[in-house]
Amino acid sequence: MEAFKLTQVLRNFGTNQLKKLTTMKILNVDDELDMEMLISQRFRKQIRDKQFEFVFAHNGIEALEKLDEHEDIALILSDINMPEMDGLTFLSMVNERKNPALKAVMVSAYGDMDNIRVAMNRGAYDFITKPINFEDLEITINKTIEHINMVKLFQHERDQLVAIKNDLDIAKEIQQSMLPKESPPFPDRLDIDLHAFLEPAKVVGGDLFDYFLLDENHLFFIIGDVSDKGIPAALFMAITKAIFKSHFLSPTYQNLTDEVRQVNHFLSTNNNSFMFVTAFMGIINLKTGSVEYIDAGHEPPLIRRKDGTVETVKKQGGLALAIDKDYAYTPQSLQLAHGDTFFLYTDGATDANNRENDRYGFKRLEEHLHALSGEETPKEINDSLLAKLKEFIGEEDQFDDITVLTIHYKEDM
Structure with a gap:
C-alpha cells in the first residue's frame, strides 16, 4: 500500500512536470524539398501555438547533425529511401544513442513493406506510407507523442525512486553509525x-x-x-x-x-x-x-x-x-x-x-x-x-x- 501511494505521488508530480513541456520538437528527415513546406503548412496552428516545433533535414547524415544540435528532439519522422544515408542506416545510428524517449516514425512507399518491416525490427515506433495522408500523419504523431510522454514519465519516476533509494541508503549509514x-x-x-x-x-x-x-x-x-x-x-x-x-x-x-x-x-x-x-x-x-x-x-x-x-x-x-x-x-x-x-x-x-x-x-x-x-x-x-x-x-x-x-x-x- 505504501509503495502504491508513493507511485501515485510520483506519477502526479511527473504528470504535472510533463504538462510544462508544451512544445514537442520533431525532426523531419526527407529528401523531397517540398515536404518542409507541406509540413509547415499542415501544422501551422500547432507551430503557432507552440505545441510543435519542426527541425528539417534532407538525409541521414544531416539528420544526425541536427540531433547533435538539438538535444531536445523527441520525435523523428524519417523517409526510408534517401541519398547519402538512407533511413534504415540512420535509424540504426539513432538506436545506438540508447535514448528510450526518442521515437522514430518511418515513411516509405505503400509497396515498400520489406523495408518497413526491417525498420520496425530495428526499433521504429510506427510507420506511415506515401503518398502521405496528413490526417493519418497527425493521428500518428499525437499517438507517438503520448507514448513519448509516458516514457518520460516512467523515466522521471525511476529517477525519483533512485534518488529516494540513495537517500535511504545514506539514512541507513547514518543510523547504523549512531549505534x-x-x-x-x-x-x-x-x-x-x-x-x-x-x-x-x-x-x-x-x-x-x-x-x-x-x-x-x-x-x-x-x-x-x-x-x-x-x-x-x-x-x-x-x-x-x-x-x-x-x-x-x-x-x-x-x-x-x-x-x-x-x-x-x-x-x-x-x-x-x-x-x-x-x-x-x-x-x-x-x-x-x-x-x-x-x-x-x-x-x-x-x-x-x-x-x-x-x-x-x-x-x-x-x-x-x-x-x-x-x-x-x-x-x-x-x-x-x-x-x-x-x-x-x-x-x-x-x-x-x-x-x-x-x-x-x-x-x-x-x-x-x-x-x-x-x-x-x-x-x-x-x-x-x-x-x-x-x-x-x-x-x-x-x-x-x-x-x-x-x-x-x-x-x-
Whole structure:
C-alpha cells in the first residue's frame, strides 16, 4: 500500500512536470524539398501555438547533425529511401544513442513493406506510407507523442525512486553509525562484556539500543522500540537515543529516575506524530552486580544464571515514553551474579513470522538461552540467535525490526 501511494505521488508530480513541456520538437528527415513546406503548412496552428516545433533535414547524415544540435528532439519522422544515408542506416545510428524517449516514425512507399518491416525490427515506433495522408500523419504523431510522454514519465519516476533509494541508503549509514559497533566494547575490562544488533525490517528501523560507562563502576544501557516503522520511526529513534545520551552524560546528571522523567517530558511535548517508544533502561553497578532499571512498557528481559537456569524479569508496569509528559516513572531493581547473562530484546524477535504464520515466540528465546553452554560470548549468543531467526523467517518478509542487547556480567576474577 505504501509503495502504491508513493507511485501515485510520483506519477502526479511527473504528470504535472510533463504538462510544462508544451512544445514537442520533431525532426523531419526527407529528401523531397517540398515536404518542409507541406509540413509547415499542415501544422501551422500547432507551430503557432507552440505545441510543435519542426527541425528539417534532407538525409541521414544531416539528420544526425541536427540531433547533435538539438538535444531536445523527441520525435523523428524519417523517409526510408534517401541519398547519402538512407533511413534504415540512420535509424540504426539513432538506436545506438540508447535514448528510450526518442521515437522514430518511418515513411516509405505503400509497396515498400520489406523495408518497413526491417525498420520496425530495428526499433521504429510506427510507420506511415506515401503518398502521405496528413490526417493519418497527425493521428500518428499525437499517438507517438503520448507514448513519448509516458516514457518520460516512467523515466522521471525511476529517477525519483533512485534518488529516494540513495537517500535511504545514506539514512541507513547514518543510523547504523549512531549505534555502538565495537565488539567487545570494553576489551580491557574484566567485569563486563556485551553485544547488540539491530536488524531493520526496512532500510532504516525504529528500534534503538545504546550503552556507555557513566564512570568507572556504572554502566548505562537502553533498548527501545518506536511505535512506527521506516523513516518516521528512524527519525524518532535518533532523537530518542540522542536525548538519552545527552542527559546521562551531562555534567548535571542526577539519577536514573529524574533523567528518564525529563527525557519523557521532552519527547511528549509537541508530539504531533503521536509516536511513542517502549524502552527498558538501567544502570548496572559493576562492583556489586545490582541493576537499577525503569521499564517503560517494554518486553520483559531474561536472565540466564550461571547455573543455566533462565529467569524472566517480572513486569512492574510502566508507560511507554512520549505518551504522558508528567508520568511518574519509578525505578525497580534486580541482582546479577558473576557469570550471569542479561538478555534484552524487542518484540520483533518474538513476533517474527514464518510462511506458515507461526510466531517465533517467547518460548524459543528461553530455549535459546537454556541451550547455551555458558562459555559463549554475548556476540556469539546474538549471532547464533540472529541466524536462527533468519532461518525461521525463511523467505517470508521480516515483519518488524529485530534488536537484541546481551550483557554478560563476568566471573569474579
